[in-house]
Amino acid sequence: MTTFFRLLESSVDLKGTHLRDAVASLRDLNQAPPSQGSPILERDPTTFLALPGTPFAYWLNDSIRxxxxxxGKFGEDGRKAVVGLKTSDDSRFVRLHWEVPLSPIGERRWVVFAKGGAFSPYYSDHQTVVGWMGDGAQLWAYYEANRARTGGMIKNPxxxxxxxxxxxxxxxRFAPQALPKNCIFSLRGYCAFVPEGDLLWTLAVFNSSVFDFLFKTTxxxxxxxxxxxxxLLRLPWLRPDSDIAERLGQLARRAWSLQRFFSTRAETSCAFLLPPGLNENITCVDQGAIERELRSIQQEIDEAAFKLYGIGLEDRVAIEAFSTRAAASDASEEEQTDENRADEDDAPVDAGANALNSWLVGVAFGRFDPRLATGERPTPPEPEPFDxxxxxxxxMWPEGEEPxxxxxxxxDDEGHDDDxxxxxxxxxxxxHVHLPEKLRSWLAREFFPLHIKMYSKSRRKAPIYWQLATxxxxxxxxxxxxAFNKDTLFRVQNDYVAPKLAHEERRLESLTNELRDNATAVQRKExxxxxxxxxxxxAFxxxxxxxxxxxxxNLDDGVIINFAPLWRLVPQNKAWQKELKSTWDALCGAxxxxxxxxxxxxPERVVPNCARDRSLAIAHGFANxxxxxxxxxxxxxxKTPTRSVDELVRERTSPAVKAALKSLIEAPVANGNGGRGRTGRSRSTAATEGEDA
Structure with a gap:
């Protein structure tokens, strides 16, 4: 037998005293075994062999062992638990779902990508997608070319x-979520598979306190x-009776629905319905009531799972105490994990007035459907967890019903039809909602930074409303x-900015003629x-x-690459301009x-690279x-390409584009040196010439 001292409940300043007292009391053990709750535990180390992986689980008693x-084990009878895809280059292959074209998500061009994310029992809002064009042809080619460096990438396809x-x-704590069909899961977004009819009750058992305890023990x-x-594959598992399984499935389904409600108020969510306030007006749901019902569901699931595993009341109390202590002691560690750091920009900017105003902008652009808020369109039915x-x-507006x-x-032009x-x-x-009087100034100076933050997840920043400004x-x-296309900037130039400048020049001329030498101080200021x-x-x-x-x-490139050439058009937001400029320099630097x-x-640079890198050839349509x-x-x-490199380059080279590119690269920076090196040339220029930036 081996003696263990368990002092987890002792405060730091008392651990030494309690340990000394426990050691001193060892002499009494010959007369009586340690009492319930004693910090002294006697265990036969050979009993650890009964546990998967032989953990040093001295705290377990005989009934739990x-x-x-x-x-039986979870990994028996065809049940599986596997890891998934590692892209090795998320900037190339991963996007946020709102930055890719709308329709291809269901066509296996951009596929929902479950990357793990933060703690979220029963339901999770999967916000990333992965490029799977041609059944993942680019990824497979990238893997073949880089397998020595990356190792296995496309696991368990x-x-x-x-x-x-x-x-x-x-x-x-262990708290899985439903993974819908037509998704790909990542290397860090683990996944378990059971027969479809068993998914819901398995989800309930997985989320129970006893299963969390058993998992952590191993x-x-x-x-x-x-x-x-x-x-997970080695954990104890048994199938409940059909009536218990049905009830557990019902509880998991309801918990999924309740957890999903919170996402129906976040406009970046796949479940978004309406912003806070308007949402509750339509759904008549109370957040406090939801939280109370979730606690009740969890209690019933825990009760059923303890009975399923034959855990008695005394052990149940101990298990629940373990779970409570672990959750409290590691709250600070949770904040430092990769999953939480990945979404560290997810500040609560999508609540209250910010969320409402953002939704109004979305309606103005024809993205969101205001009929849901007025009752003209009924609330869409809730999907099933694995749909x-x-x-x-x-x-959003249903396809085919858009205005x-x-x-x-x-x-931002008061009096303009498109203001x-x-x-x-x-x-x-x-x-029927109230807006502040200073909405115009808020839109001009505060909305875009908030929008960038709201639309930043998983280390990607992908604003969908772009403010180009003075x-x-x-x-x-x-x-x-x-909504934009290749002609959008021509229209910005010819239909908006040029007429606006002409109008304001006429106004300036009129003011100058009116005031001349008789202007007051106020008029001179005007x-x-x-x-x-x-x-x-x-200048704009x-x-x-x-x-x-x-x-x-091309939306397949992602937001920041599409936005990068416009970096000079966002001087009102220095932080975003800096990010765009960095991306632009990287583009220039290949x-x-x-x-x-x-x-x-x-094209003179990229086409030859396609001849050397098949993943690039696939990306640009040159594989064959x-x-x-x-x-x-x-x-x-x-040995001989079907078309020459020179021919392909000529087809894709435009003198007008090259002239504009030269103008952009060599353009002087308006304020400060803003991205120029010591020589005065921009980093882009240095990069395109092959020099160090």
Missing amino acids: EVFKSL DFYFRAGLTWPLRAH LGRFGYPEFIVGQ PLASRSPG AQRADILV LASRARAVAERV PSASYSVWLYIH LAAQQVFVEELR LEEVKRVTPLWNP KYEWAHLAMYLW VFWVEGSDGKTMTR
């Missing part, structure tokens, strides 16, 4: 697109462990990524302000003209050769030009 010895149960690698720690699949996710949230006239360009503030106010009046934000043009405004508009128009020939958006924009601007499958089934480079 018997559970491990007497029951036979399980992709199946309904299952997924969970983050680390959490304070891992050797209770504080924020890694819930690895190998150990494939739709490419449009319930709060005939949807805005692709809005402006954003006026359109937002019109929507507010329609749905340095003081005295004038703004707003674009919506799912004249000076108008002069500054006109100068800002002239010049920048729009500079970049318009380069504009060739970091993103897979991007359609790279091919558009530098430079590559061929041999008789052994392996892909190899063609």
Whole structure:
């Protein structure tokens, strides 16, 4: 026998005293065994062999060890637990679901990608998608070319697109969520698979306190462990009677629905319906009532699971105490995990007035459906937990029902037909909500930074409403990524900015003629302000003209790459401008050769790379030009391409684009050196010349 001292409940300053007292009391053990609750535990170390992985689980008593010895294992009878896809280059292969074209998500071009994420029992809002064009052809080619460096990437593809149960690698407790069909799971978003009819009751048992305890016991720690699949397969498992299984399934289904409600208020969610306030008006749901019902459901699930595993009351109390202590002691550790750091930008900006105002902008652009708020359109029925996710949230306009006239360009220009503030106010009046008087200034100076933060998840920043503005934000043009096209910037230039400048120049001329030498101090101030405004508009128009020939958006490239050439058009937001400039410099430096924009601007550089890298050839549609499958089934480079590199480059080279590119790269920086090296040349120039930036 071996003696253990368990002092977890002792405060730090008393641990020494309690340990000394426990050692001193050892002499009494010959007369009587340690009492219940004593810090002294006597165990035969050979009993540890009964547990999967032989953890040093000295705290277990005989009845709990018997559970491990007497029951079957989860990994029997065809049940599986596996790891999934590691892209090795998320910037290339992973996007947030709102930044890719709407329709292809269901066509296996962009597939929902379960990456683990934060603690979220029963339901999780999966916000990332992974590029799976041509059944993952680019990923397979990238893997073949880089396997020595990356190791295994595409693991267990036979399980992709199946309904299952997924969970983050680390959490304070084991709390899986439903994984819908037509998803891919990641290397850190583990997944378990059981027969479809068993999914819901298995989800309930997985989320029970007893299963969490058994899992943590085999891992050797209770504080924020890694819930690895190998150990899950070895955990004790049994099938409940049919009536118990049915009830557990009902409870899990209801818990999933209640947890999902919280996502129906977040506009970045696949479940979004309406923002807070409007949402509750339609659904008549009370958050406090939901939280109380969730606690009640969890209690019933725990009760059923304890009975299922034959855990008595005394052991149950001990298990629940273990869980409570572990959750409390590791709260600080939770904040430091990769999963939480990945979403560290998820500040509560999508609540209250911010959420309402953002929704109004979405309605103004024809993204969200205001009929849900007025009752003109009934609330869509809730999907089932394992139904494939739709490419449009319930709060968006259904496909085919969108307004005939949807805005692709809005402006901050009072009196203009496409004035954003006026359109937002019109929507507010329609749905009977109050807006602040300073809405216009809020939209001009506060909304875009908040929007960037709201639309930042999983280390990606992907705003979908773009504010292009003068340095003081005295004038703004707003674009919506799912409405713009190759002609959008030409329209910005010719239909909005140029007429606005002409109008303000006429106003300046009129003011100058009116005031002359008889102007008061107030009038002189007004004249000076108008002069500054006109100068800002002239500079803004010049920048729009500079970049318009380069504009060739492709949403598959992702938001930040599409936005990067416009970095000079966001001087009102220095932080975002810096990120765009960094991405632009990386594009110039050949970091993103897979991007359609790279091919558009530098075909002379990208086309030859396609002849060397099959994943790039696939990305740009040249796979059959430079590559061929041999008789052994392996892909190899063609000795003679079906078309020459020079021919392909000529087809894709535009003198107008090259001239505009040269102008953008060599353009002086308006304020400070803002991105120039010591030589005065921009980093982009240095990068394109092959020099160190």
